[in-house]
Amino acid sequence: MTVKSVRDALNEALFQEMRRDPSVIVMGEDVSGGAGGSSGSRDAAGGIFGVTKGLITEFGEHRVIDTPISESAIIGLANGAALTGMRPVAELMFADFVGVAMDQIYNQLAKFRYMFGGKAKAPVVVRMSMGAGMNAGAQHSQTIYSMLSAVPGLKVVVPSNPADAKGMLAAAIRDDDPVIFLEHKALYSTKGEVPDGEYIAPLHGANLVQSGKDATVVTLGRMVPFSQKASAKLAEEGITFDLIDLRSTSPIDEELILESLSLTGRLVVVDESNPMCSIASEIAAIAAEKGFSSLRGPVIRVTAPHTPVPFARELERMYVPGPDRIAAAIRKAVKGE
Amino acid sequence: MQQSRTDILRAYRQMRMIREFEEKLHIENRSGEIAGFTHLYAGQEAIAVGICEHLTDRDYISSTHRGHGHCIAKGCDPRLMMHEIYGRADGLCKGRGGSMHIADIDKGMLGANGIVGGGPPIAVGAALTCLARGDGSVSVSFGGGGSSNQGTVFEAMNMAVVLKLPKIFVFELNGYSEHTGETYMIGSDIVQRTEGFGLPVFQADGFDYFSVHQAMADALEHVRAGKGPCALVAEATRYFGHFEGDPQNYRAKDEVKGLRETRDALLHFRARVTEAGPLDAAELDAIDSEVAAFIEDCVTSAKAGPTPGPEVMLADVYADYQDKP
Numbered sequence: 001m002t003v004k005s006v007r008d009a010l011n012e013a014l015f016q017e018m019r020r021d022p023s024v025i026v027m028g029e030d031v032s033g034g035a036g037g038s039s040g041s042r043d044a045a046g047g048i049f050g051v052t053k054g055l056i057t058e059f060g061e062h063r064v065i066d067t068p069i070s071e072s073a074i075i076g077l078a079n080g081a082a083l084t085g086m087r088p089v090a091e092l093m094f095a096d097f098v099g100v101a102m103d104q105i106y107n108q109l110a111k112f113r114y115m116f117g118g119k120a121k122a123p124v125v126v127r128m129s130m131g132a133g134m135n136a137g138a139q140h141s142q143t144i145y146s147m148l149s150a151v152p153g154l155k156v157v158v159p160s161n162p163a164d165a166k167g168m169l170a171a172a173i174r175d176d177d178p179v180i181f182l183e184h185k186a187l188y189s190t191k192g193e194v195p196d197g198e199y200i201a202p203l204h205g206a207n208l209v210q211s212g213k214d215a216t217v218v219t220l221g222r223m224v225p226f227s228q229k230a231s232a233k234l235a236e237e238g239i240t241f242d243l244i245d246l247r248s249t250s251p252i253d254e255e256l257i258l259e260s261l262s263l264t265g266r267l268v269v270v271d272e273s274n275p276m277c278s279i280a281s282e283i284a285a286i287a288a289e290k291g292f293s294s295l296r297g298p299v300i301r302v303t304a305p306h307t308p309v310p311f312a313r314e315l316e317r318m319y320v321p322g323p324d325r326i327a328a329a330i331r332k333a334v335k336g337e
Numbered sequence: 338m339q340q341s342r343t344d345i346l347r348a349y350r351q352m353r354m355i356r357e358f359e360e361k362l363h364i365e366n367r368s369g370e371i372a373g374f375t376h377l378y379a380g381q382e383a384i385a386v387g388i389c390e391h392l393t394d395r396d397y398i399s400s401t402h403r404g405h406g407h408c409i410a411k412g413c414d415p416r417l418m419m420h421e422i423y424g425r426a427d428g429l430c431k432g433r434g435g436s437m438h439i440a441d442i443d444k445g446m447l448g449a450n451g452i453v454g455g456g457p458p459i460a461v462g463a464a465l466t467c468l469a470r471g472d473g474s475v476s477v478s479f480g481g482g483g484s485s486n487q488g489t490v491f492e493a494m495n496m497a498v499v500l501k502l503p504k505i506f507v508f509e510l511n512g513y514s515e516h517t518g519e520t521y522m523i524g525s526d527i528v529q530r531t532e533g534f535g536l537p538v539f540q541a542d543g544f545d546y547f548s549v550h551q552a553m554a555d556a557l558e559h560v561r562a563g564k565g566p567c568a569l570v571a572e573a574t575r576y577f578g579h580f581e582g583d584p585q586n587y588r589a590k591d592e593v594k595g596l597r598e599t600r601d602a603l604l605h606f607r608a609r610v611t612e613a614g615p616l617d618a619a620e621l622d623a624i625d626s627e628v629a630a631f632i633e634d635c636v637t638s639a640k641a642g643p644t645p646g647p648e649v650m651l652a653d654v655y656a657d658y659q660d661k662p
Binding site: 025062065067068070072073074075076077078079080081082083084085086088103104107108111112113114115116117118119120121152153155175176177204251 | 397399428429430431433434438440441442443447448450451452455457458459460461462463464465466467468469476488489492493495496499500652653654655656657658
């Protein structure tokens with residue numbers, strides 16, 4: 001184990017998989033950067049958040065492909081390469097840009113295997129940075145996993161820590177299905193212990209981060225560390241809870257959620273996305289449908305409001321569910337206040 | 338480009354196969370047994386066949402909603418295609434695709450496509466694989482005039498140029514963009530527009546197999562020399578509507594009749610190879626009869642094919658798990 005940032009863990013996974021399998025290729029805007037620039041450097045960017053740094057030096061421009069700003073064509077490039085035997089890792093600089101590429105994702109990539117009779121395989125990983133926290137405004141801060149998890153044929157994962165960042169990216173690359181891999185941009189510098197050497201973490205399955213007796217708190221991404229902060233506050237009041245890191249929003253690990261709920265009887269879902277038709281709604285529905293007899297009170301959803309992500313520091317802070325709001329919601333679930 | 342007697346016979350058979358497949362579907366569609374939308378390719382046979390006769394299973398194509406001709410020309414089994422169009426469990430895509438989503442990856446056929454402009458970005462990705470393999474294989478996207486107005490196609494053309502990919506963009510101009518004339522829909526000259534992206538354009542008469550075949554030979558020489566992508570533009574017509582059932586109110590009364598008399602790729606081919614060429618009409622007549630009987634049999638077996646059940650519906654969404662019924 002070595003302490004590393006999420007950014008470095010992701011970078012390590014890319015090196016690991018590209019060394020292991022020559023069919024793994026990386027493509028996207030500025031994944032190396034510098035081509036045609038006056039400095040002559042071909043590792044000038046390494047991706048907007050530095051995740052692909054150094055790849056061009058070891059693997060060259062045929063495997064680390066700088067593309068024009070053409071999101072449809074980037075995903076198309078990955079789709080066609082995957083159908084014909086490659087394992088592309090495509091980067092969309094910001095998850096919000098998925099709108100430009102949506103047809104290639106939800107009408108093409110997600111449907112190849114099914115529509116073509118099960119014979120087609122499209123092992124594409126689409127990496128995207130997501131989430132609020134950088135005051136990047138309404139078109140650079142969304143989470144989008146709710147929207148994409150609604151599409152059959154896509155797997156959607158949201159790592160919350162450096163070990164999962166490394167292990168899940170490697171697993172996504174080896175997976176034979178399309179995987180939407182969402183990296184929270186406010187977590188890139190978060191550090192944690194990461195297994196050394198070749199490391200794979202399962203794509204499916206939620207993780208019980210901590211155990212408690214009073215409630216089940218289901219969350220993901222940046223809301224995991226925020227919920228841990230809430231836990232520290234509530235512990236002083238004698239409230240403890242099961243904290244479940246979803247990791248994957250498609251598929252959802254229903255078993256772990258329902259098992260925990262059967263022990264605690266109270267459910268709080270913490271989700272950074274907008275509330276309508278969200279992962280939070282989905283988990284509430286699962287509880288209502290399959291865990292109704294365990295529920296001792298209403299399910300509480302802690303989400304962003306039904307607004308675009310606002311810009312100003314004060315507004316964005318209000319928009320994102322923070323530790324205080326999460327703690328208040330859990331307190332309410334447990335004490336009914 | 339010189340072609341052997343075998344080549345010519347095969348090309349004619351492929352064109353006849355497409356024509357017969359589509360004419361038969363046009364008739365069968367009226368019975369109501371075929372579900373969904375069917376877009377017929379008849380009238381454009383020389384383009385699909387003139388291009389695909391150059392290709393092997395190592396080469397790739399992407400197709401369109403009007404995809405039957407491309408599928409047959411690229412080697413998809415017409416019988417399995419017919420079963421697919423009838424929605425049978427033993428169809429090429431198990432009845433989950435239908436007319437607009439026929440694909441056979443093993444044949445290098447990356448799919449018909451329900452989205453206009455959906456195919457070219459995918460074919461650009463396949464060209465990346467061709468380049469990586471370095472075996473001279475190429476990737477071809479088919480599209481109509483309508484698709485030439487999609488931003489996805491513009492993106493795909495620029496991407497292919499930037500990455501110097503072995504990729505050929507085929508534009509088949511059949512005169513219409515769905516229910517509206519191409520002259521109205523395409524706001525600039527399509528050849529100039531394509532050249533503006535940096536793609537050399539090879540032009541062909543889309544009613545003439547030999548013209549298309551030659552243009553494709555030139556296009557292949559260009560991409561295989563490592564000079565990057567190019568385009569092939571061919572004019573043709575479609576004998577039927579945008580989809581089966583289209584009343585075609587946008588067409589003058591006798592337009593198709595006149596085109597069938599004066600501009601028919603199969604008649605043109607026949608005349609060319611029998612009058613000045615190596616074949617006699619009897620050989621071609623024999624192909625016509627054989628293909629007609631084969632297609633008839635395909636329809637018969639498709640009608641009798643097994644209907645898919647829930648296990649077909651739920652399978653193959655993911656590789657490693659599936660939803661419960």
